[in-house]
Amino acid sequence: MSSLDTKPLTGRVEEVGGPVFLADYEASGGYVAARKAITQMTPSEVIDEVKDSNLRGRGGAGFPTGTKWGFVPPGPSPDGGVKYLVCNGDEMEPGTFKDRWLISNNPHSLIEGMLIGAYAIGATKAYVFLRGEYFEPKAKLAKAIDEAKAAGYLGDGLFGSDFDLDLRIHSSGGRYICGEETALLNALEGKRAQPRNKPPFPPASGAWGRPTIVNNVETYCNVPSIIEKGADWYRDLGLTEDAGTKIYGVSGRVNQPGLWELPIGTTIREIIDEHAGGMQDGYHLRGLLPGGASTDFLVEEHFDLAMDYGTIQAAGSRMGTGTMILMDDSICPVDMSRNLQHFFAQESCGFCTPCREGLPWIESLLLDIEEGRGQPGDLEILDQNAQYIGAPGNTFCLHATGAIEPLQSALKYFRDDFERHIVEGKCPYRTNGNA
Amino acid sequence: MSEAELIPALSPEEVVEIESEISHLPDRQSAAIDALMIVQKHRGWVSDESLSAIANLIGMSTAELDGVATFYNLIYRQPVGRHVISMCDSVSCYVMGADGLAKDLEAKLGIRFGETTPDERFTLLPIVCLGACDKAPTMQIDEDLIESVSADRLDEIFEKYT
Amino acid sequence: MATFTVDGKQYEAAAGTNLLQAILSQSLDLPYFCWHPAMGSVGACRQCAVIQYQDAEDERGRLTMACMTDVQEGMIVSVEAAHARDFRASVIEWLMENHPHDCPVCEEGGECHLQDMTVMTGHSVRRYRDKKRTWENQDLGPFIGHEMNRCITCYRCVRFYQDYAGGTDLGALGSRDRMFFGRVEDGVLESEFAGNLVEVCPTGVFTDKPFAQSYTRKWDLQSAAAICPGCSVGCNTFASERYGELRRIHNRYHNDLNKYFICDRGRFGSHFVNSQKRIRHAAVKADDGVFEYGDIDAALNRAVELLKSDDVVGIGSPRASMEANHALRQLVGEENFSRGLSESDRVVIDQACSILMKGGFRVPSVTEVEDADVTFVIGEDISNTAPRIALAIRQATRNVSYEMAKTANIPLWQDAGVRGHAQHERNPLYIAASNSTRLDDIAEAIVNGTSDGIAQIASQIASQISGTSHENAFIQSVAQALLAAERPLLVTGTSSRDPNVLKASAAIAWALRAKGKEPALIIAGSEANSFDAVVTCEGVTLAEALTRMADGARAVILENDVYRRAPADVVDRALTGTGGLIALDVVENETVANANVVLPAASYAEQTGSFVNYETRAQRFYQVFQPKDDILPAWQWLSTLASRIGKTDASWATVDEVTRSTLAKLPGIDATLEELAPTKDFRIEGDHRVARQTHRYSGRTAMDADVSVHEPKAPLDNETPYSYSMEGQNPGDQNGSVIPYSWSPGWNSNQSIFKFQAEVNGDLLGQSGGKRLFDVPLEPDAEIDKEFDFSITEVTRNANDGLVPFPVHDVFGSDELSAQSWPVAKRAKGPYVVIHPSDASALNATSGSGVRSDALVGSFEVVLDERVQTGSVGVAVGLNGRTEIPDEGIELVIDPNFEPRQLGDERVIAKS
Numbered sequence A: 001m002s003s004l005d006t007k008p009l010t011g012r013v014e015e016v017g018g019p020v021f022l023a024d025y026e027a028s029g030g031y032v033a034a035r036k037a038i039t040q041m042t043p044s045e046v047i048d049e050v051k052d053s054n055l056r057g058r059g060g061a062g063f064p065t066g067t068k069w070g071f072v073p074p075g076p077s078p079d080g081g082v083k084y085l086v087c088n089g090d091e092m093e094p095g096t097f098k099d100r101w102l103i104s105n106n107p108h109s110l111i112e113g114m115l116i117g118a119y120a121i122g123a124t125k126a127y128v129f130l131r132g133e134y135f136e137p138k139a140k141l142a143k144a145i146d147e148a149k150a151a152g153y154l155g156d157g158l159f160g161s162d163f164d165l166d167l168r169i170h171s172s173g174g175r176y177i178c179g180e181e182t183a184l185l186n187a188l189e190g191k192r193a194q195p196r197n198k199p200p201f202p203p204a205s206g207a208w209g210r211p212t213i214v215n216n217v218e219t220y221c222n223v224p225s226i227i228e229k230g231a232d233w234y235r236d237l238g239l240t241e242d243a244g245t246k247i248y249g250v251s252g253r254v255n256q257p258g259l260w261e262l263p264i265g266t267t268i269r270e271i272i273d274e275h276a277g278g279m280q281d282g283y284h285l286r287g288l289l290p291g292g293a294s295t296d297f298l299v300e301e302h303f304d305l306a307m308d309y310g311t312i313q314a315a316g317s318r319m320g321t322g323t324m325i326l327m328d329d330s331i332c333p334v335d336m337s338r339n340l341q342h343f344f345a346q347e348s349c350g351f352c353t354p355c356r357e358g359l360p361w362i363e364s365l366l367l368d369i370e371e372g373r374g375q376p377g378d379l380e381i382l383d384q385n386a387q388y389i390g391a392p393g394n395t396f397c398l399h400a401t402g403a404i405e406p407l408q409s410a411l412k413y414f415r416d417d418f419e420r421h422i423v424e425g426k427c428p429y430r431t432n433g434n435a
Numbered sequence B: 001m002s003e004a005e006l007i008p009a010l011s012p013e014e015v016v017e018i019e020s021e022i023s024h025l026p027d028r029q030s031a032a033i034d035a036l037m038i039v040q041k042h043r044g045w046v047s048d049e050s051l052s053a054i055a056n057l058i059g060m061s062t063a064e065l066d067g068v069a070t071f072y073n074l075i076y077r078q079p080v081g082r083h084v085i086s087m088c089d090s091v092s093c094y095v096m097g098a099d100g101l102a103k104d105l106e107a108k109l110g111i112r113f114g115e116t117t118p119d120e121r122f123t124l125l126p127i128v129c130l131g132a133c134d135k136a137p138t139m140q141i142d143e144d145l146i147e148s149v150s151a152d153r154l155d156e157i158f159e160k161y162t
Numbered sequence C: 001m002a003t004f005t006v007d008g009k010q011y012e013a014a015a016g017t018n019l020l021q022a023i024l025s026q027s028l029d030l031p032y033f034c035w036h037p038a039m040g041s042v043g044a045c046r047q048c049a050v051i052q053y054q055d056a057e058d059e060r061g062r063l064t065m066a067c068m069t070d071v072q073e074g075m076i077v078s079v080e081a082a083h084a085r086d087f088r089a090s091v092i093e094w095l096m097e098n099h100p101h102d103c104p105v106c107e108e109g110g111e112c113h114l115q116d117m118t119v120m121t122g123h124s125v126r127r128y129r130d131k132k133r134t135w136e137n138q139d140l141g142p143f144i145g146h147e148m149n150r151c152i153t154c155y156r157c158v159r160f161y162q163d164y165a166g167g168t169d170l171g172a173l174g175s176r177d178r179m180f181f182g183r184v185e186d187g188v189l190e191s192e193f194a195g196n197l198v199e200v201c202p203t204g205v206f207t208d209k210p211f212a213q214s215y216t217r218k219w220d221l222q223s224a225a226a227i228c229p230g231c232s233v234g235c236n237t238f239a240s241e242r243y244g245e246l247r248r249i250h251n252r253y254h255n256d257l258n259k260y261f262i263c264d265r266g267r268f269g270s271h272f273v274n275s276q277k278r279i280r281h282a283a284v285k286a287d288d289g290v291f292e293y294g295d296i297d298a299a300l301n302r303a304v305e306l307l308k309s310d311d312v313v314g315i316g317s318p319r320a321s322m323e324a325n326h327a328l329r330q331l332v333g334e335e336n337f338s339r340g341l342s343e344s345d346r347v348v349i350d351q352a353c354s355i356l357m358k359g360g361f362r363v364p365s366v367t368e369v370e371d372a373d374v375t376f377v378i379g380e381d382i383s384n385t386a387p388r389i390a391l392a393i394r395q396a397t398r399n400v401s402y403e404m405a406k407t408a409n410i411p412l413w414q415d416a417g418v419r420g421h422a423q424h425e426r427n428p429l430y431i432a433a434s435n436s437t438r439l440d441d442i443a444e445a446i447v448n449g450t451s452d453g454i455a456q457i458a459s460q461i462a463s464q465i466s467g468t469s470h471e472n473a474f475i476q477s478v479a480q481a482l483l484a485a486e487r488p489l490l491v492t493g494t495s496s497r498d499p500n501v502l503k504a505s506a507a508i509a510w511a512l513r514a515k516g517k518e519p520a521l522i523i524a525g526s527e528a529n530s531f532d533a534v535v536t537c538e539g540v541t542l543a544e545a546l547t548r549m550a551d552g553a554r555a556v557i558l559e560n561d562v563y564r565r566a567p568a569d570v571v572d573r574a575l576t577g578t579g580g581l582i583a584l585d586v587v588e589n590e591t592v593a594n595a596n597v598v599l600p601a602a603s604y605a606e607q608t609g610s611f612v613n614y615e616t617r618a619q620r621f622y623q624v625f626q627p628k629d630d631i632l633p634a635w636q637w638l639s640t641l642a643s644r645i646g647k648t649d650a651s652w653a654t655v656d657e658v659t660r661s662t663l664a665k666l667p668g669i670d671a672t673l674e675e676l677a678p679t680k681d682f683r684i685e686g687d688h689r690v691a692r693q694t695h696r697y698s699g700r701t702a703m704d705a706d707v708s709v710h711e712p713k714a715p716l717d718n719e720t721p722y723s724y725s726m727e728g729q730n731p732g733d734q735n736g737s738v739i740p741y742s743w744s745p746g747w748n749s750n751q752s753i754f755k756f757q758a759e760v761n762g763d764l765l766g767q768s769g770g771k772r773l774f775d776v777p778l779e780p781d782a783e784i785d786k787e788f789d790f791s792i793t794e795v796t797r798n799a800n801d802g803l804v805p806f807p808v809h810d811v812f813g814s815d816e817l818s819a820q821s822w823p824v825a826k827r828a829k830g831p832y833v834v835i836h837p838s839d840a841s842a843l844n845a846t847s848g849s850g851v852r853s854d855a856l857v858g859s860f861e862v863v864l865d866e867r868v869q870t871g872s873v874g875v876a877v878g879l880n881g882r883t884e885i886p887d888e889g890i891e892l893v894i895d896p897n898f899e900p901r902q903l904g905d906e907r908v909i910a911k912s
């Protein structure tokens, strides 16, 4: 059994032992799926296959990919206008480092996935929206795009059909909010990356007012093998009700931080203990953010849960990007919360009031508490702000909602720590070195 | 005096690059960010003069383009040193001791975040998660990602950037 | 219609409105910031939160932003639910983190939307303890003050300035909690609509700078319903006074006209009322040529003497009220009355008159302009001559975006979504102009030339529409677009002074009619009462009147500096030859200086009267405050003179009587005063007058404390429905046309206007102001085709020697009275000419050089404009105190001593 059968995303890289470019990619069956889709399947068959596979978006929200594609009006637009396919390669969620790896190591699988997606929705223009800081991934992707163009996998009349695709890289000017898909579209249009209201949803009116699909890098990378090996095969890869594999990652005080492609539904404990090599000596795991900075803390009682969308949601958090950040016992939960809120306050786009004004207030309160200036009542202010800012719909987009997830769970699980800071007028962790 | 000050607000070379971006876009204004980044690539930052020149070139008002320029973290509206050190201050690096490292870095360079060394060699800026969290703490100098940074490695790391 | 429930009560709303608008339309209170009735919703502030329930069983509901929610049949919501109230208080708490607590010194205090909403939500205790962020402010020029610390980031300023008004020099800068709204650098805000920021901004960031110079709280202003005297649109305004000075102008909602916005000429152009050069006393010129002031009887006696002659001419004025013109005509007799129009204006206005009376074209209201699907602007720089119409044209080009939004199921109130979806799609706007205009940025195609060329092109478009084929692509595309349009709009005006432009425009309208279209046609005039002249007949032209004066006739000149309307030598002869001149005017000028008797006339703010706007809508303005010194309304002086010489048919006791008499005299028009506006007998239910002063008006007893400790008796008002006191009411729900200021309990800011509307954006409750004198559409005159000759080929001006001059109208400075308003004087350019760069280089001139010509008075700054046809020169009118320009080509030479006017130069630009 080839490692591609169990590791569709990383198997080739493992075999090659480094970044996979065209020769290696083709040698291991690259672009077979795209050829199959474009020459043997109708767009709606492709969409159905992806729907059947139960592939869910890997950008964090977990929306079913095939269903999203199905929202695009099929066939050529009545007004002859273009449709767009966009890859969200913004990856600025703290603690998340999977898309950088995928683009750098397996760029052709991204290109092929986008090719299939574009064919499915009838897009003739595609953009990879890439983080501005991702210089190395950009160089590798650019090389792969050139290779694909030269080999006839991008351009006009692909695989002898009348399907054309122009794929380009757009480097971001740098803002976390650019990862929010409608803000991303504004950024692509050269505007301030404020999120847009939905409706209109991008599949109806997206980039330049045209039907547009936005998916995450990892999402697209899953597509070629689904088309090649079929939805059933893909579904069976998952251990729980979710389908396929997932790139899980761990950062923090473990022995081997890193990324691993594992069947979706692998337990948290297995990921940390077996793949990340367990905690470093002298450090004890107190809690973790399961899928990036914008997910709720999980604690001891959750460590045996399966990392899939439903299970983690039931535990009060989100699988998010599947890359977990560990909080060991040397870390002050108040200070870590302050660090997180600093990020979110600073990355607020400034459009809506609760996020723009509420998050900096939270940050400043957390700093006060951390530095011993906390006052009775501060936790109530934090609770109230968390409640008002965190409910989806209270703010214009989900940035602020995401910001509140780690805060409200920290206030829940580590409340004693917050209270001690206020009562003692200092941070009890400061002596531990990490101040 | 830097070279950029001697050349006009927009060089022919920059114009060619910007026009090439525009040719792939549905309208000229959509090239706003690309154009700013192109100019910055050549000059290190975007001056008021360049900003107006770009606005003119892409058919946007200067006020609107400045609205774009001031929105994005990677577009500098003030001069920076020859090298920009961007040190990650996000949570994974924080967990791995980035706050302490940040202080070491400031001490080593003798400047605070947001400042440039007197010899204009380095500008020190905070940056959000660089997407290399398994190798925390991280930083980026110009286009180079530097992983597993520690205070004792700083001299060796800086050597390359004169 | 959709039925929806708010806190247990059922209401109705038109389907497709958003919930916030629907709630406000019911006159319920719901706080908001980022929504604006004219600009729709963007969902930024999160202030308008309500609870929406899924059904009658649902007890928890879901918090939702009312402004971003479509009203739907059966919808159940609560404004009062505790969670919604708490959330709204939280939003204020967030906004107040950084907002300075400077209400006592803030110019917005007392009419601040943020104050109102803060009180309304109940937020009062400060819990935020970090430092406030602070900003450096910018100098934005003479009109607008800037205090960024007060910003609450509602985005309304940029949405108005950029998106709505097309301004380019104000933007949203920065991000997160460091948002800055301003210019890239200090400097004058360029848009002629910048002043609206004062009202659009819900706090005190953008404030009225001239008003701040001698600041008064809204509650200490005495106000009444006024009509802007700035141009022929007749925007409705609130004019406000304190201590005998006109302090400020605010927008007064009129559904068919200005709605929420006026231009800066209107807002800042009224300080002429307080000018140092106001004529305050009656005067008689003694034999030594020196005026003796202050003896009213002497002045009247001398005037009566002069009038006792059978050779008296009366020269009226398009800037004087309908009533004053009528009074003069009655006094001197129609055969001796001139409307006071310059020869070139007279010809175009008469042309306009015949088109309006016989053409049978629909003259659209400003609101109807916004509905047009194809617009063609013909030879009129409408942004300078009737700016509010230009603003409406800008909105008209957005109609296609609404069509596109409908197809994409985007609610039409969802502003950002509608704009984003439409991208650059616009309804076609075509422009034929002599120079660059401020609508060029949204034009589909532009053709440039002098008025002859424009008239020619326009008549060829008419013939193209009628079936003759022309080669020219512009002609073809305009004809095609107009034919394809459902609501074609033609906009022209009198400022080119070329009747052929009007004729050709009418020819297009006529050709469209013949093809079964219903074109709308606007002919803009340049003065507040230009169109009174359309309906008023005259016995003699100004030229004839001046000739008669030169031959010894005596004259009464009403609010008219004839030096602006006729060549100086002609006027000189008339003023020397006349057997005696009685001049009535507001501000000193050359004509007045030559009078034998001067009678100080009230400004529009000091009297009640009417102006007729471009639609022939007669509109009433009311006395805001009683003038001091000898000043009286011109009609009153004239009426007094008439009674003294025994002309009983020219003498009236009240302005209502004059208006009735005026209307009765209009040929073929039956309009009553009651239709036009409430009369002096109007009372609010319970027999209340309309109070000019607010309920909180303060210091009435202290105002004159330096003179007397007794409270002065409030003057009685026998002429209008208003009182000169706080006694009375604001008749909002009974008669919208006389509300003196917009104020409602809990709503101290102008946002309160929704309380006076039948529904948001609808008509005012009760009567909306004004009455069109012509009902539209008229049937076209059977003989009409004879009027409109499609072939206008004759070139009327001779360019052989020098550059062919054409008039350029500037919103700041070309108009006589507003140019005497100091903020406008500061904002205006000095006299200038506009020429093509190639003509400039032939002269050795560059942008900013000074030039002069024997044929023009004074020196001019050179402005370069690629759109000006070579061989022609645009002469900015009025800025040198002259409005007439030569017919023949002129020779320009460099003026080596020229000093360009600096910004903020207070030098009064009208000729001193």
Ligand SMILES: Cc1cc2nc3c(=O)[nH]c(=O)nc-3n(C[C@H](O)[C@H](O)[C@H](O)COP(=O)(O)O)c2cc1C
Residues within 6 Å of the ligand: A056, A057, A058, A059, A060, A061, A062, A063, A065, A088, A089, A090, A091, A092, A093, A176, A177, A178, A179, A180, A181, A182, A214, A215, A216, A217, A219, A397, A398, A399, A402
């Ligand atoms: C504040 C914010 C930041 C986001 N950043 C990213 C990102 O960096 N990369 C990404 O793929 N999705 C990001 N998302 C999610 C996207 O909005 C979107 O759901 C995703 O790109 C869809 O792709 P998927 O369906 O393949 O997951 C972000 C969402 C929010 C609210």
Ligand code: SF4
Residues within 6 Å of the ligand: A177, A195, A347, A348, A349, A350, A351, A352, A353, A355, A356, A395, A396, A397, A398, A399, A400, A401
């Ligand atoms: S929640 Fe509001 S301010 Fe925050 S990023 Fe989204 S739109 Fe911008």
Ligand code: FES
Residues within 6 Å of the ligand: C020, C031, C032, C033, C034, C035, C041, C042, C043, C044, C045, C046, C047, C048, C049, C065, C066, C067, C068
């Ligand atoms: S008014 Fe509704 S969000 Fe601002």
